[in-house]
Amino acid sequence: MAVLLILVALGLLIAGAWAGVSVLVLAPVLAALVAALSGAPVLAGYTQVFMEAAGGFVVAFFPLFLLGALFGRVMEVSGAAQRIATAIAGALGAGNAILALVLACAVLTYGGVSLFVVAFAAWPLARALFAETGLPARLIPATIALGAFTFTMTALPGTPSIQNAIPMATFGTTPFAAPGLGVIAALVMLGLGMVWLRLRARWLAGEDAPARPEGGAAQGTLPLWRAALPILSVAVVTLAMGVAILPALDTGYLALPLYGETDLARVKGLWSVIAALSVALVLALLATRPPQVMQALNKGAEAALLPLFNTASLVGFGAVIATLPGFEILRASLDGLSGGNVLISAALSSSALAGITGSASGGMSIALDVLGVAMLAEAAVQGVDPALLHRVVAVATGGLDTLPHNGAVITLLGICGMSHRQAYGDIFMVAVIGPVLACALIIGLGTVLGAF
Template sequence: MSVILILIALVLLIAGAWAGLSVLVLAPLLAALAAFASGMPVLAGYTQVFMAAAGGFVVAFFPLFLLGALFGKVMEASGAAERLAQAIAAAVGPANAMLAVVLACAVLTYGGVSLFVVAFAAWPLARALFAQTGLPARLIPATIALGAFTFTMTALPGTPSIQNAIPMATFGTTPFAAPGLGVIAGAVMLALGLGWLRYRARALAGEAPPEAPDGPPRDRPLPLWVALVPIASVGIGTLAMGVLVLPALETGYLALPLYGATDLSRVGGLWSVIAALGVALALALALSRPPRLMAVLNEGAESALLPLFNTASLVGFGAVIASLPGFEMLRASLDGLSGGNVVVAAALSSGALAGITGSASGGMSIALDVLGPSLVAQATAQAVDPALLHRVVAVATGGLDTLPHNGAVITLLGICGMTHRQAYADIFMVAVLGPTLACALIMALGIAFGSF
């Protein structure tokens, strides 16, 4: 019965999100209903389980959401994001409009710009290119999703995304964990996604394109190098902090209870991304000098809150679900499917929780909080490189997370003026099916050849 309650809660969460109800309302309400039906004290479940998990996520990852949003807002307000997108579109040519949008989104997200900000920044470019080439308007959300929600979010080594940062504390890894497998997974996602979009463009030939945007072009665009330098600094800074700067510092004080009785291997990856985003933000401010600086910073800080609390709310929902008796049954079933292989177990458990919560970072946080020590112990016993688990968990959660109740999907559809019925099927193909197949491939390669 408890398993049925979990499935009902998930279906209601998806249905409510499909109808447009905020997950800030849906998640605690459905968690309370599931807790009540399972015999858990509702108020205790809310304050001690839901809020503890949601608050823990905010405490752990608020700096990344804040710095990412500030950086993205500065890039947007200064025109740097638009300049990069235009340069990429010009380089690949108007005949490759979908590829141009995908690459523009990929460069921005891999450079540290929040995918929510990228969705806003890419919409004007996509609308103009699709209008010029007569491509169907309904493919714009899937095109943006392919560039922003898939390979740059979970697969490519060094990406500063929150999804690539969360596994570092559990596995003691860096943002560059299993780089070869990450590149393979990213290439598969990109190839499958572009193949589907091109097939759909042919199938929908003759369907109405979007209306061309109004307004004069931006005067005196930024030099391209001004837009490129802050983006490039994120990857370079992350690598330099992890390889050169942090290992040279004396960090023995981290063993003190005041600092969580930890060590550099557990926090170094997160510190590297925080420092790199801080440097990138400073460079963007110094080079691009956006107008209305105080307003831009205020808007950027505020724009971090909704995605942060949407995700935290889904983390809280998932934590309540994970505390119910039915979840242990589901977990046991997944363990049975894994055949005792820690790589398969990590992928199944984290992917399932990402689907339940509708959030890659949320599902990953719960899975690693609950199962992390067990996975590390199994990896040690089976001589599995933790870097392999890092990459597999990241890619696994970047598939089923993009179900209809995903906050980024809801935001993207709203930006593009589309409904789930119009555009979600194509989002599913490029951001759920493609990443899931890529995950299966790198799991097989990792089991056969190890991490590389």
Template sequence: MAVFLILSTLTLLIIGAWRGISVLVLAPVLAVLAAFASGAPMLASYTQVFMQAAGGFVVAFFPLFLLGALFGRVMEASGAAERLASATAAALGPKNAILAVVIACAVLTYGGVSLFVVAFAAWPLARALFAQTRLPARLIPATIALGAFTFTMTALPGTPSIQNAIPMATFATTAFAAPGLGLIAGAVMLVLGVIWLQMRVRMLSGDAPPDAPDIPPRVRPLPLWVALVPILSVGVVTLVMGQIILPTLDTTYLADPVYGATELSRVKGVWSVVTALSVALILALIVSRPPRMMQVVNTGAESALLPLFNTASLVGFGAVIAHLPGFDVLRASLEGLSGGHVLISAALSSGALAGITGSASGGMSIALDVLGTALMAQAESQHVDPALLHRVIAVATGGLDTLPHNGAVITLLGICGMSHRQAYTDIFVVAVIVPTVACAVIIALGMGFGSF
């Protein structure tokens, strides 16, 4: 009954999100109702669990949302996004506009840029390119999702994503675990995702393209290098800060309670991206000089708030659910899945928890906390390389996590100004079904040929 309550609450959240009910209202109401039905104190669940988790998310990620929104707005208002769109369309041809957006998103996320930030930065680029090539506007969210939420997040070896980092501590692996299988999984996702989107272009041939950005005409066209420099600087500065500059600094002061009693490894990623986005924003303001600069900055800042609090509300919902008695029952039942082949058990357990929490990293963390030791022992008894287990779990959690209540999905749709009804079906195909197929492929290959 307790597990049924959790699944019912999750179903109501998905239905409500699909019907367009704001998760700012829906998530706390359902969280409190779930707590009440489970016998947990309602007010304490709301103020001490929901709000603590939601507030923690805002504290941790507000700079990323703010800087990402500002950067994306400046790139659009200055005409830089449209210039990049024109150059990309000219280089790849109108028939490859979708692939161009996917590649642009993939490059940024593989360079270490948060997928939330990529969504902000890619929207003006995709909007301009889709408007120029007359592609259906409703496919923009799925196109961005394919490039940012799938193969660069979980499959490609060396990706700096948190989803690729979490298994390293449990399995003593590296970011390049099972590189051959990771490349195969990434190729499956990219190829199948692009094929689907191209099919949908033909099916939606009568659908309206997005409105062209309202950009004041310039006396002279914006040079391509001016449009390229800010967006290229994001990945470069992120890499340099994270791999070269920050590790050489004396950060022992972080152990002081005033600074959170933490360590560099816990803040290095955020610091790198915040620095990179700040540099990119300054460069964009200097080299592109958008008209009505103050208005652009104000509008960009305001556009960051709704996606931020939508996602924080969902984080709070997940925290309440994770504290209910039924969640412990669900955890215990998932432990029984380790009785079969370790790769299948690991994929099912981690994927299911990612779906429930609406988070690949959250579901993976819970699965490894509960089953990590057992999975390692089972892998050793079945002579399965821990690197293979690492890659399978990473890819598995990158599928079911992208259900309608996922924070990144809510954020992406909000940025693109679309509802679940308009755009989620295609997101579901490219970010849920296709990664699941890719996971099945590498499980089959891993069971037959081992890790490579």
């Protein structure tokens, strides 16, 4: 019964999000309801668990949402996004506009840029590109999702994503675990996603394209290098900060209570992206010289708030669910999946928890905390390379995590100004079905051939 309550609450959350109910209202109401029915203290659950988790998310990620929204707004009103879109459309043709946007998002995420930031940065480019080529607006969220939420997040060897880093501590692996299988999984996700999006573009031919960006009139006079420089700088500065600049600094002061008694490893990723977005924003202002700068910055700042708090509300919901007795029962029941093929059981357990929490990294962390040692021991008995286990778990969590209640999905739809009803079906095909099929394929190949 306790497990059923959680599943019902999750179903209601998904249904409510699909119907367009604000998760700012829906998430705390459902969290309180399921807590009350589970016998947990409702007020304590709200103030000490829900708000603690939601507030922690805001504290940690407010700079990324704010800077990302400011950067995206400046790129739009300055005409830079329109200029880049025109160049891409001219070079590749309208038939390759979707692929161009997917690859642009992939380059940013593979360069270490947070997928939340990529969503903000890619939106003005996508809007301009789809307007230039006449593609239907409803495909923009799925196109961004394919480039940012799938193969660069879990499959490509060496990707700096948190989803590729978490298994390393448990399995003693590297970011390049099972590189051959990772590349195969990435190609499957990209290939299936592109086939679907191209088919949908044909089916929806004649449907309204997005309106041209506000800065579209200025794009003809802006040199391409000035338009592209700020976007290119994001990945470059992120990499430079993480690899060279921050490690060279004396950051011993982080161990002091004043700074949270932490270390560079825990803040390096966040600092790198904050620095990169700050540099990109300054470059965008200097290189593109947008009109009405203060108005653009004010609107950008306002645009950051709703996606931020929507996602934080979902994080709070997940935190409350994780404290309930039913969740402990569910976690314990997954231990029974350790029998049989260890790759299948690892994929099922991590994928299920990612779906319940609406988070690939959250589901993976829980699965490895509970079952990681057992997975590794069973892998040794079955002769399964830990590198193969690493890649399977990573790819598995990148499927069901992208259900309608996923924070990144809510954020992306909010940025694009679309509802679940309009755009989620295509997101589901490219970011859930594609990764699930890719995971099944590498499990089969890995079982026969081992890690490669």
